[in-house]
Amino acid sequence: MKAVLIQGDGIGREIAESVKEVSAELETGIVWDEYQAGAQYYEASGKLLQDGLLEAIAKDGIALKGPTATPIGKGFRSINVLLRQHFATYANLRPVKTMTGVPSRYENVDLVIVRENTEDLYKGIEYMYDQDTAHGIKLISRAASERIARFSFDYAKKNGRHKVTAVHKANIMKMTDGLFLESFQKVAKEYPEIASDSVIIDALCMKLVTDPAQFDVLCAPNLYGDIISDLCAGLVGGLGFAPSANIGDKVRIYEAVHGSAPDIAGRDLANPTALLMSFEMMLKDLGMKEKADRLQDALMEVIAQGKETTADIGGHASTSAFTQAVKERL
Numbered sequence: 001m002k003a004v005l006i007q008g009d010g011i012g013r014e015i016a017e018s019v020k021e022v023s024a025e026l027e028t029g030i031v032w033d034e035y036q037a038g039a040q041y042y043e044a045s046g047k048l049l050q051d052g053l054l055e056a057i058a059k060d061g062i063a064l065k066g067p068t069a070t071p072i073g074k075g076f077r078s079i080n081v082l083l084r085q086h087f088a089t090y091a092n093l094r095p096v097k098t099m100t101g102v103p104s105r106y107e108n109v110d111l112v113i114v115r116e117n118t119e120d121l122y123k124g125i126e127y128m129y130d131q132d133t134a135h136g137i138k139l140i141s142r143a144a145s146e147r148i149a150r151f152s153f154d155y156a157k158k159n160g161r162h163k164v165t166a167v168h169k170a171n172i173m174k175m176t177d178g179l180f181l182e183s184f185q186k187v188a189k190e191y192p193e194i195a196s197d198s199v200i201i202d203a204l205c206m207k208l209v210t211d212p213a214q215f216d217v218l219c220a221p222n223l224y225g226d227i228i229s230d231l232c233a234g235l236v237g238g239l240g241f242a243p244s245a246n247i248g249d250k251v252r253i254y255e256a257v258h259g260s261a262p263d264i265a266g267r268d269l270a271n272p273t274a275l276l277m278s279f280e281m282m283l284k285d286l287g288m289k290e291k292a293d294r295l296q297d298a299l300m301e302v303i304a305q306g307k308e309t310t311a312d313i314g315g316h317a318s319t320s321a322f323t324q325a326v327k328e329r330l
C-alpha cells in the first residue's frame with residue numbers, strides 16, 4: 001500500500017524519520033511516496049510544493065504530513081490551508097486525552113475536537129479597503145456547517161461518545177455563527193440518541209481550563225477549533241501529544257497539531273509522539289487496528305516508565321532514543 005509522506009519544515013524531518021522506522025518495525029507494508037513542501041523547500045526551489053505532490057495525494061488518497069512553516073503577516077499562504085481546501089478535507093479530527101506519565105493539570109480529559117476545515121476566516125478572503133483599513137471575510141455556509149455537524153454526530157455514534165457540543169459566538173456574530181449554530185441544531189434532531197448542546201467560545205475557554213471532563217465531542221468552526229486545539233493540547237501535557245486527521249470524502253491527511261518548532265529543529269530534541277499518534281489514527285483507518293493498538297501500547301509504556309522521554313515533558317532522551325525505545329517495546 002502506498003501513502004504520501006511530506007516531511008515539511010523544522011523538526012519535520014526528525015519526527016517523520018521516527019514514523020518511518022516505527023512503520024517498518026510494525027511491518028505495515030506501507031510504501032512511502034515521499035514529497036517535499038514547505039518554507040525550506042520554497043527557499044531552495046522557489047516552489048511551495050514539489051511537482052507531482054497534489055497528484056500523488058489524489059492517487060494514494062492518504063498522506064502523513066510533517067509541519068510546514070508559514071510566514072506571519074506577509075508572504076505565501078499556509079500549505080495546510082491550501083491542502084485542506086484543495087482536497088476538501090472538511091473535518092479536522094483532534095482527539096485530546098490524558099496519558100499516564102505525561103505531567104498535566106488534569107487526569108481525566110478525554111474529548112475530541114471536530115474542527116470545520118474549509119471556510120470561516122481561513123478562506124483567506126482579505127483585502128485593503130483603504131490604506132489604513134484591512135477587511136477580512138468570515139465565510140460560513142449552510143452546506144459546510146451541516147456537513148461538519150453530521151460528521152460530528154456520526155463520529156460520536158461510531159465511537160461510543162454521548163454528547164456533541166457546538167462552539168460559537170452567535171450572540172455577537174448573529175449571521176455567520178448564527179447559521180453555524182442553526183445548522184448544527186437542525187442536524188442534531190437527526191440523532192436523538194446523542195445528547196447535544198452549545199457553548200459560547202469565551203465561556204468554553206473558561207470551562208475547559210476549570211473542568212474539561214464535562215466535554216465529549218466539540219464541533220467548532222475553523223478559527224475557534226484551531227485555538228481550542230492548542231488550549232486542549234496544553235491540558236494534556238502540551239503539543240507533543242496532540243494528533244490530528246484532516247478528513248474528506250476522497251483524501252485523508254494526518255498530521256500533528258504542532259508546528260515546525262524552529263527553536264529545537266535539527267537537534268534531535270523533538271517529541272515525535274504527536275506524529276506517531278497521528279500515524280496510529282491512520283493505521284486504524286486503514287484497517288490495521290491491531291498494529292495501531294500495539295503502537296499505542298508501546299507509546300504509553302515508554303511514556304509511563306519515564307526513562308526515555310523527551311525534554312518537553314522533563315525527560316532527557318533524544319528523538320532517536322525515544323523512537324528506539326518505542327521500537328523495542330513493539
Ligand code: NAI
Pocket residue numbers: 011066067068069070071080239240255256257258259260261262263264269270271272273274312
Ligand atoms: P510550534 O508548535 O512549532 O512550537 C510551539 C512551541 O512548542 C515551541 O517551543 C516548540 O519547541 C514546542 N514544540 C512544538 N512541537 C514540539 C514537539 N513535537 N516536541 C517538542 N516541542 C515541541 O508553534 P510556532 O512556533 O508558533 O510555529 C512555528 C511554525 O510552525 C510557524 O511557521 C507556523 O506557521 C508553523 N505551524 C505549522 C503547523 C502545521 O504545519 N500543521 C501548525 C502550527 C504551526
